Amino acid sequence: MGVSETTVSKVSQPSVAVPKRLRIKRRRLLANLEGYLFAAPWLLGFFIFTVGPFFSSIWYSLNQWDMVTSMKFVGFQNYVRLLQNDIFWKSVQVTATYAVMSLPAALTLAMILALLVNKQNPIMMFFRGVFFVPAVTSGVAVAVLWRWLFNPEFGLINYMLSWFGIQGPMWLASEHWALPAMTIMVLWSVGATMLIYLAGLQSVPQHLYEAAEIDGASGFQSFWRVTLPMMSPTIFYTLILGVLGAFQAFTQAYVMTRGGPNFATYFYVYNLYEEAFVKFRMGYASALAWVLFMAVLIMTLIQFKVAGRWVYYEAGE
Amino acid sequence: MNLGLQASQQKLLRTSVQGILRYGVLIVLGTLFIVPFYWMVITSFKTPGQAYLFPPTWIPNPISIDAYRLLWGTTIPFNLFIRNTIFIVIFSVIGNLLSSTLVAFAFARLTWWGRNFWFIVLLATLMLPYQVIMIPVYVIFRQLGWLDTYLPLIVPTFLGNAFYIFLIRQFFLTIPKDLEDAARVDGASSLHILWRIFVPNSMPVLLTVMLFAFVASWNDFFGPLLYLRKLEQMTVSVGLSMFAGYRSPNWPAITAASTLSILPTVVLFVLFQRYFVKGIVLTGMKG
Numbered sequence: 001m002g003v004s005e006t007t008v009s010k011v012s013q014p015s016v017a018v019p020k021r022l023r024i025k026r027r028r029l030l031a032n033l034e035g036y037l038f039a040a041p042w043l044l045g046f047f048i049f050t051v052g053p054f055f056s057s058i059w060y061s062l063n064q065w066d067m068v069t070s071m072k073f074v075g076f077q078n079y080v081r082l083l084q085n086d087i088f089w090k091s092v093q094v095t096a097t098y099a100v101m102s103l104p105a106a107l108t109l110a111m112i113l114a115l116l117v118n119k120q121n122p123i124m125m126f127f128r129g130v131f132f133v134p135a136v137t138s139g140v141a142v143a144v145l146w147r148w149l150f151n152p153e154f155g156l157i158n159y160m161l162s163w164f165g166i167q168g169p170m171w172l173a174s175e176h177w178a179l180p181a182m183t184i185m186v187l188w189s190v191g192a193t194m195l196i197y198l199a200g201l202q203s204v205p206q207h208l209y210e211a212a213e214i215d216g217a218s219g220f221q222s223f224w225r226v227t228l229p230m231m232s233p234t235i236f237y238t239l240i241l242g243v244l245g246a247f248q249a250f251t252q253a254y255v256m257t258r259g260g261p262n263f264a265t266y267f268y269v270y271n272l273y274e275e276a277f278v279k280f281r282m283g284y285a286s287a288l289a290w291v292l293f294m295a296v297l298i299m300t301l302i303q304f305k306v307a308g309r310w311v312y313y314e315a316g317e
Numbered sequence: 318m319n320l321g322l323q324a325s326q327q328k329l330l331r332t333s334v335q336g337i338l339r340y341g342v343l344i345v346l347g348t349l350f351i352v353p354f355y356w357m358v359i360t361s362f363k364t365p366g367q368a369y370l371f372p373p374t375w376i377p378n379p380i381s382i383d384a385y386r387l388l389w390g391t392t393i394p395f396n397l398f399i400r401n402t403i404f405i406v407i408f409s410v411i412g413n414l415l416s417s418t419l420v421a422f423a424f425a426r427l428t429w430w431g432r433n434f435w436f437i438v439l440l441a442t443l444m445l446p447y448q449v450i451m452i453p454v455y456v457i458f459r460q461l462g463w464l465d466t467y468l469p470l471i472v473p474t475f476l477g478n479a480f481y482i483f484l485i486r487q488f489f490l491t492i493p494k495d496l497e498d499a500a501r502v503d504g505a506s507s508l509h510i511l512w513r514i515f516v517p518n519s520m521p522v523l524l525t526v527m528l529f530a531f532v533a534s535w536n537d538f539f540g541p542l543l544y545l546r547k548l549e550q551m552t553v554s555v556g557l558s559m560f561a562g563y564r565s566p567n568w569p570a571i572t573a574a575s576t577l578s579i580l581p582t583v584v585l586f587v588l589f590q591r592y593f594v595k596g597i598v599l600t601g602m603k604g
Contacts, residue, residue: 031427031428031429032429032430034427034429034507035423035427035428035429035430035432036423036429038419038420038422038423038427038507039419039420039423039424039429039435041416041419041420041475041476041477042416042420042439042476042477042479042482043435044476045473045476045477046438046439046442048457048476049450049454049457049473049476050442050445050450052453052457053449053450053451053452053453053454053457054445054449054450054453056453056456057449057450057452057453060452060453067456067459113346116339116342116343116346117343123340125590127343127347128594129586129587129590130347130350130351131346131347131350132586132590132593132594133350133354133583133586134350134353136532136582136583136585136586136593137536137579137582137583138535138536138538138553138554138557138578138579138582139536139538139554140536140538140554140555140557140558140578141554141557141575141578141579143558144557144558144561144571144574144575145353145356145357145572145575146353147561148356148357148360148568148571148572149353149356151568153369153371154368154369154370154371154373154568156352156353156356156373159371159372159373162372188350188353192597195594195597195598196597196598198598199598219335244444244446247446248446248447248448250539251538251539254542254558255558255561255562258562269448272448276451276452276455277455277543282452282456285452286452289446289448289449289451289452290449292446292448292449293445293446293448293449296446300444
């Protein structure tokens, strides 16, 4: 790479013998060549590890393949089988429930935290750190740690509940409480969203608040009428990311419950993982991947459509 | 006049009540956020007997380091997992820094046919769920005979990462053109300009990328889970999940392993909080 770059720039020195038009042409060619050379690592990776796999996964999804015997073309059979599969529908239901349960709660908590720490002083810097730290810890460590906290007999959570005379549930061992437990865990990791909201809050023009105050707006009113509308693009952005993330939930199911009890946490991607890398049904798993992709794409498009009604973009932006 | 005084007094009262309320809520929530960490650390210093006491104790007595000793033993070679992970992390940080800087420079400062098109494509890849390409990528590495090696975890990092490219590009765009033009007049090559002008002036963003790449590689779970199967090759995250899955979990040992696995990232965060925050705010990415 280094060698070719230096030769390129040496050649690009105009030589006297070549006519001007040709010189410009050649310089442009070399500039293009240089651009593509610098971008080459990503372009290479893009074609080998994104474009190629993107299309071959369509092909896989139309085949039956266990990676040992040869591929067998089956048309849309994988997709038909998937729609008739109870586990598929269960995983869809679990994932949707999880998204509906955890997203509003997580975004609301992130907003509350951002509002609380939205002041410039060392104490606030400290609290920002406290709320953010769980977000840099590994997903596995978080899941493992919360499995211990949710331990029905010796866990901290049921112990703390016992202070209030509440007999805590079985949490991860209970079909009804496993998903709520994972939602509580997710609330612990909202630090990144909090930071995004904080940046949004700090970019709301101060004069809007001053105007609201002159008009006699209460703190709550100015939040409702100024902060929220001004923050709506940011909230929309985190909502899109949140839906994407919720539909890709995997680690917590793998580490905490193995999809159980009785499929209560059998997330979509957990199902996909089991089909592909435990049962080696690569064709069927690819069909699952494509259905996920389509679902996420459609949900994102719908969100963009609906966004026109509630997301406020300042004129000129 | 009298009325005005009352109003200002009222306002003062209101702001101080609000202040007390704010700090009260912050202290409660802050405690709730710290307690899980505290619980993890104290469990790791308990003996198994102490860990299974009810009601649980808030301070281990006696403080035992048996759990950590166990991790350095032969039954669970966690020290080996740490060494393996450090090996992967070093290469992937170097790979990400090198490749993403080069590509970011192409997008920020070079003029080439199709640049804007490719930049949109780059951003679009950020929205693509990994699951769509996961199986064919696995098949590629399998055909290359790279299963049970670290290559699938390291080689792709040398091919650039869309997030990091975007971050660095945004920073490069803010560097004044004069410096570059002066160097061009002197006949400096693009690579020279990148290395001598852009890299030294972009330390904050490069540090951010370094931190992100470190955290992502250290915490990576799915990659090692797919590509590594031998115990002696395992990384911290897969090793931790493995032995947390044992039938009768030894919670002091597991929490000790968790503590060790989050320690490096937490220390980096405490040291470089500012750079983490910058990166997240710009890309909306989790560390």
